[in-house]
Amino acid sequence: MSRLLSKFSGGQALASAPEQGSAMPFDSRRSADLLAGLEAADLGWFWECDANRRLTYLTGSAVSSVGLEGDDLIGCDLTEVFATGESDEFDSTSRSLKFRLTSRSPISRLNVKVLKTAELETWWEISATPRFDSEGKFEGYYGTARDITRSRAHSRDSERAAQYDSLTGLANRLRVTRQLEQTLTSFKQLKRSCAIMLFDLDHFKKVNDTLGHPAGDELLKQVASRIKKLVGDRGEIGRLGGDEFQILLPDIDDRGELGDLGKRLVQMISQPYSIDGSRAIIGCSIGVAVAPYDGIDADELVKAADLALYAAKDAGRGTYRFYSSELAHNANFRQRIEDDLRDALARDEFLIQYQPIVDAKTHKVASLEALLRWQHPERGRVSPAEFVPVAEELGIINEIGQWVLEEVCTQLKSCPPEIRAAINVSPIQFASDDFYSVVDRILTKTEVDPARVELEITESVFVGDLECTIKLFKKLKRRGVRLSLDDFGTGYSSLSYLRDAPFDKLKIDQSFVRGCSAKDNNNSALVSAIISMAKALKMETVAEGVETHDELGLVTTHGATHLQGYLFSSPISFQDLLARFDKKQLEFKPRGPEKYRAERRTEFRKIGLIHGDSRYNVVLRNISKTGARIEGLLEVPVGTEVVLDLGDGQLAVATVRRSDGFSQGVEFETHLVSDGDSGLCTRHRVSPYQIEAAGRPLGALTNSAVAAYTGAKQSAPKAFVQIDIGAQIRH
Numbered sequence: 068m069s070r071l072l073s074k075f076s077g078g079q080a081l082a083s084a085p086e087q088g089s090a091m092p093f094d095s096r097r098s099a100d101l102l103a104g105l106e107a108a109d110l111g112w113f114w115e116c117d118a119n120r121r122l123t124y125l126t127g128s129a130v131s132s133v134g135l136e137g138d139d140l141i142g143c144d145l146t147e148v149f150a151t152g153e154s155d156e157f158d159s160t161s162r163s164l165k166f167r168l169t170s171r172s173p174i175s176r177l178n179v180k181v182l183k184t185a186e187l188e189t190w191w192e193i194s195a196t197p198r199f200d201s202e203g204k205f206e207g208y209y210g211t212a213r214d215i216t217r218s219r220a221h222s223r224d225s226e227r228a229a230q231y232d233s234l235t236g237l238a239n240r241l242r243v244t245r246q247l248e249q250t251l252t253s254f255k256q257l258k259r260s261c262a263i264m265l266f267d268l269d270h271f272k273k274v275n276d277t278l279g280h281p282a283g284d285e286l287l288k289q290v291a292s293r294i295k296k297l298v299g300d301r302g303e304i305g306r307l308g309g310d311e312f313q314i315l316l317p318d319i320d321d322r323g324e325l326g327d328l329g330k331r332l333v334q335m336i337s338q339p340y341s342i343d344g345s346r347a348i349i350g351c352s353i354g355v356a357v358a359p360y361d362g363i364d365a366d367e368l369v370k371a372a373d374l375a376l377y378a379a380k381d382a383g384r385g386t387y388r389f390y391s392s393e394l395a396h397n398a399n400f401r402q403r404i405e406d407d408l409r410d411a412l413a414r415d416e417f418l419i420q421y422q423p424i425v426d427a428k429t430h431k432v433a434s435l436e437a438l439l440r441w442q443h444p445e446r447g448r449v450s451p452a453e454f455v456p457v458a459e460e461l462g463i464i465n466e467i468g469q470w471v472l473e474e475v476c477t478q479l480k481s482c483p484p485e486i487r488a489a490i491n492v493s494p495i496q497f498a499s500d501d502f503y504s505v506v507d508r509i510l511t512k513t514e515v516d517p518a519r520v521e522l523e524i525t526e527s528v529f530v531g532d533l534e535c536t537i538k539l540f541k542k543l544k545r546r547g548v549r550l551s552l553d554d555f556g557t558g559y560s561s562l563s564y565l566r567d568a569p570f571d572k573l574k575i576d577q578s579f580v581r582g583c584s585a586k587d588n589n590n591s592a593l594v595s596a597i598i599s600m601a602k603a604l605k606m607e608t609v610a611e612g613v614e615t616h617d618e619l620g621l622v623t624t625h626g627a628t629h630l631q632g633y634l635f636s637s638p639i640s641f642q643d644l645l646a647r648f649d650k651k652q653l654e655f656k657p658r659g660p661e662k663y664r665a666e667r668r669t670e671f672r673k674i675g676l677i678h679g680d681s682r683y684n685v686v687l688r689n690i691s692k693t694g695a696r697i698e699g700l701l702e703v704p705v706g707t708e709v710v711l712d713l714g715d716g717q718l719a720v721a722t723v724r725r726s727d728g729f730s731q732g733v734e735f736e737t738h739l740v741s742d743g744d745s746g747l748c749t750r751h752r753v754s755p756y757q758i759e760a761a762g763r764p765l766g767a768l769t770n771s772a773v774a775a776y777t778g779a780k781q782s783a784p785k786a787f788v789q790i791d792i793g794a795q796i797r798h
């Protein structure tokens with residue numbers, strides 16, 4: 068002991084040791100006493116090892132602190148006594164103890180785990196100085212130690228608290244962001260791809276408001292566990308705060324696979340929840356962005372996913388959506404809509420059109436669906452699908468809804484008495500406290516027979532507190548109005564509410580009616596099942612969106628009581644309607660195509676076509692998963708292989724199957740997949756890494772960079788004659 072203490076007091080280990088030649092004389096005895104006092108009072112622990120790292124001394128109280136006795140540790144190799152925690156996430160930067168000892172460098176405040184201990188996990192902080200004899204020969208180390216187990220556990224806990232969400236146990240925003248940044252940085256070097264999904268629960272606030280915050284918390288926990296179950300170890304899940312979640316999915320860029328996952332997540336989260344005996348239903352919207360295609364760094368990628376999420380919500384919620392450059396463009400458009408929409412009511416820019424809903428047997432109009440139109444002074448007619456979600460978010464849907472209700476009730480009085488009006492009610496409007504009194508007041512004011520008014524409500528009103536919703540339904544029924552469930556089958560997929568909700572009518576969503584006569588889908592079986600169920604519940608059924616004769620045949624065979632769709636009439640103005648009624652023309656004859664053409668979307672946009680070294684401009688006229696029709700090249704032989712540049716890095720290899728003058732039908736080598744909305748996209752895209760390898764700077768995809776990457780030139784000698792039909796294209 069005294070030898071060790073004299074080393075310490077030799078002036079090397081104690082910062083306060085006086086310098087040579089200073090006023091105070093060097094007093095090794097006093098220092099040794101002082102250190103012995105520290106040791107005795109258990110204020111400091113000391114240790115020493117020899118040149119072979121063998122422990123030669125350790126303060127007695129240090130030995131007993133780890134439950135050992137006397138010489139238990141003396142003679143042990145230091146690396147068998149202590150270890151640095153390389154595998155420990157909070158201390159991963161420390162170099163190994165062995166490395167330090169071998170390099171004979173001083174050790175300063177190193178955290179080490181005590182390996183030889185009878186206690187549970189014990190951590191010490193050690194400092195030490197190498198000692199050399201007068202010839203400079205290494206003799207070992209002498210140093211100090213202190214127990215830091217508790218303070219370390221404490222800082223570990225607070226570190227954990229700073230990185231994890233205490234409610235769900237998922238990574239929090241800080242950790243998620245850090246992880247994304249780190250992943251993207253390392254993936255950039257390795258040229259790997261990585262997707263993120265941003266989530267937002269639809270109508271979560273309603274659960275919080277109606278069932279209380281503890282129920283909201285419980286719901287979030289259940290949501291987190293459902294996401295974990297589905298994602299498994301494919302990705303890292305985090306909660307960004309509130310009802311926002313994010314999933315990081317390394318090494319996935321297949322949009323087919325991502326779309327499938329997105330769809331399953333939406334379905335799973337939309338299943339009912341049971342919380343303390345109450346049932347609650349919520350939905351979710353998902354925005355998906357894939358690096359490096361949609362963004363290279365974390366900021367860019369999150370912004371892209373955010374825009375996609377926004378678009379998913381706009382598309383009516385309960386869906387996923389991929390980022391596309393078009394969305395960035397639409398975001399500006401949306402801002403302009405927001406600005407103008409606030410004034411639209413005051414400027415008298417709204418009007419109502421009516422679409423007849425006819426009796427399936429007589430084809431006579433039974434009711435009229437009121438469809439809101441916004442006549443914008445510059446942009447023309449803006450679709451309700453576009454502006455209603457914006458009005459909901461801006462909190463002005465109630466005012467607009469009231470206006471619709473009053474306008475329709477007033478106009479209804481000029482229609483034949485046997486005809487009803489169906490009025491769409493936004494779930495937000497429905498959930499507002501004064502909804503009942505607004506309906507009541509307008510019915511009284513306009514003196515319209517309540518039995519002629521049908522309120523169309525979508526399944527999303529069932530989110531949140533079901534009991535409250537059903538109470539309101541019953542109250543409205545007592546007032547005499549009729550209730551109709553719109554877009555049935557698209558929303559919150561729980562049938563049990565139909566049992567208690569007093570609907571008079573069920574409207575089968577167009578997506579089931581569309582192409583229901585085609586052999587390769589289940590729509591016909593679903594339509595049949597929905598109609599039988601509605602019959603059993605004594606509800607009328609409307610087949611929405613009937614466009615063709617074969618759809619008409621099918622829905623009437625299955626027994627739909629009412630029909631609505633372009634086959635009978637598109638929405639028409641009130642004046643046109645009155646003119647018909649004046650002439651007593653109550654019947655609408657079905658007029659339209661025989662058959663529905665499978666999933667062909669009509670398009671009219673410029674795309675690129677690559678053949679050999681040449682790049683052409685062509686016009687895409689329609690597109691389906693399997694092929695497309697293009698115009699703009701003369702006499703392209705059947706069997707020619709081409710590449711279509713569909714924009715945003717989407718190159719699709721295709722073969723010409725039909726050719727007629729300047730129009731060609733091409734078949735894709737790999738089928739396209741859904742983009743989450745009504746559009747289609749390629750599974751994979753040209754990677755910015757490929758573009759970088761071709762000598763261009765790394766950046767998110769741009770069409771001009773992709774065009775340059777393909778190597779084909781507008782000016783290269785061309786095999787086909789390009790004709791300019793671009794002049795007709797609206798842009």
Ligand code: C2E
Pocket residue numbers: 422437438439450451452455468471491492493523553554577611612613614631632633634637638
């Ligand atoms: P919805 O209530 O399902 O209305 C039916 C939509 O399908 C209407 O679109 C209608 O024009 C369209 N449609 C009718 N027949 C066919 C067909 O044969 N084929 C196809 N492809 N479409 C057909 P619109 O007018 O664009 O309205 C879209 C949605 O906007 C409505 O869907 C409704 O949810 C909402 N909406 C319309 N008016 C109002 C309103 O006054 N208040 C609220 N809150 N929402 C409204």
Ligand code: MG
Pocket residue numbers: 436491523553
């Ligand atoms: Mg409707």
Ligand code: MG
Pocket residue numbers: 553554574576577611
């Ligand atoms: Mg509908």
